[in-house]
Amino acid sequence: MAEPLKAGFEVRLANFTGPFDLLLGLISKHKMDITDVALATVTDEFIKYIRRLQELGEEWALDEASEFLVIAATLLDLKAARLLPAGEVEDAEDIALLEARDLLFARLLQYKAFKQVAAILSGTLESEARRFPRQVALEAHIAAMLPELVWRHTPEQFAALAAKTLAPKDSTPEEVGLDHLHGTPVSVKEQAEIIGYRLQHGQPQSFRALIADAESTLVVVVRFLALLELFRDRVVAFDQPGPLAELTVRWTGRPEGWSSDNMSDEYEQSHQGEEPL
Amino acid sequence: MSEQETGGDGLAALEALPGGVRAALEAVLMVIDQPASAEELAAGLNVTVAVVEDLLEELRQEYSGYTVKAPGTDVDDSQGDMDTDARTSAAPRGFELRNVAGGWRIYSRADFADVVGRFVLEGQTARLTQAALETMAVIAYRQPVSRARVSAIRGVNVDSVVRTLVQRGLIEDSGTDPESGAILYRTTSYFLERMGIGSVAELPQLSPHLPGLEGIEEFFDAERM
């Protein structure tokens, strides 16, 4: 168990390739049907397993561990619900719990399906690997018919090409979209001013309306931060009837006594000397 | 298929050679290093696609030990089968002709894998890990698909596994998602070759493994991204 663990989270998982795999493993160990609500009985083991991984891992890869934690949390919820006296579904919390359970089952079933077809693909790949394609070098008399190669690269051009090709590629290009962050400076103060102006000179507005004209996700985020700042400065108030329901923002400050200059400028300070946010 | 419908010229020229068009087709099959479609072969031989298709099928059967009538006279298959069993050509050859990934290609017969493997280390690929297989499966059935979606289905980060699959030539970049800008991946024709199938439509059905979850994709799409 305590072998040198270097290569990442999956190695530490020994036989499991992810949280669903672990969950499926535990379920089949208990000979349970996946859709059985008694899923809660594997919760302890699941948590225990994660704890053990945590103890083993020098640097517990947060990124990959988070999925385990999400599932562990859902399992705990289910277990808690089971411990409580059975009753009618009454409030939003009960419904959320049921949804969480269904979501977990659905994801688990989906994963199980892919695991099954992966096993089929594996079998096919293995039996197909017993056939070797003929792929031999072109016979000399045929190769001789190929047109003479056009080669126009000077050694220097060739070296430049080699340098470019050998340069390490960013391993996760998909996640590197930071360019636009540095390209478009968006200031919390500026956005607070925009929001402040709209709210002072109009009716209470929903958050949705306040970000309707935001040209990028970054602006949405910054407006949200600006709202938090305004809230701390006690010039706005929020109304929200329930979780994830529409968020309405109203102006509660004195009509004219506010300007963004008075704003606590934690954001601007913390970013001084760096690229604009 | 169209402009050479007669196929007469090509046929006439090649028929003059020993073995005729059939042997010429075999000769071409000897030098290709990736599957060639009937259309490509027909164009190269300057005969019609129909002629090539008949010949390919004839060679395929012959290599597998079914007796087939000589060249052009491919008709009497039913009759041929009768007295076939005991004859020389009834023993399969050591190689086979297969239609895989949209093209035809010669392979050594699977029966002899152990012996052939001693000579051909090349192209023998290490087995995929369980994580790679599962990732491969999700991509095969959900393509084109982003790493984020594959991650969501498998519950773990798949970045390094995806990179390995790309290097192995089993999947490739197929552009970016117009909304998220994420790179989308799809399987390659090399994947089809390795699977011995003509197209992804021939993959085993996923639905029998997914009881009553027909709408699940949309569900997750909405929920995830």
Added chain:
Amino acid sequence: MSEQETGGDGLAALEALPGGVRAALEAVLMVIDQPASAEELAAGLNVTVAVVEDLLEELRQEYSGYTVKAPGTDVDDSQGDMDTDARTSAAPRGFELRNVAGGWRIYSRADFADVVGRFVLEGQTARLTQAALETMAVIAYRQPVSRARVSAIRGVNVDSVVRTLVQRGLIEDSGTDPESGAILYRTTSYFLERMGIGSVAELPQLSPHLPGLEGIEEFFDAERM
């Protein structure tokens, strides 16, 4: 050659397979790239050299259109032979088995050089593709290097591109890696000639283009397999 002089075991095992030792030999011959000697073939098939030599001669003749009896197994041949002469085996195949410089390999039949050449040249260009150039660059600066390493550096499968470069005479096999057994490639003198330099030592240094990349090899090695 020596310790298996009886060849009994190997024969027995292979004879049980459809087509027997003969088909096994065909299977090997069909997929090997480098010609193999009778001794090597015998060792791989685990039969005596004499058996292999007989079979090689038999196959050679058969591919060239001489009707040959099937191996030891040819039970009903007398009966089969009657109506055989006009049949398939009398026409030469499109391929031939040749012994060149002490090694055996299957080639396309020389008669069909024109049609084969036309097929191969179709779509061939005199220029290297960008993918081929990049692969060439990696091999030139990292030689001797295996395809797996080039794949890792380029992030894509390079098998077919490497084959093209070999075919173009720009790179060649330089033995195998003692650890992995993978084939290593290096540049040829033809490449130097085309570059107009005397040796690979004259290739421009990469450092001006690539500051601080000394550790790059280790990076890729560690990160891959």
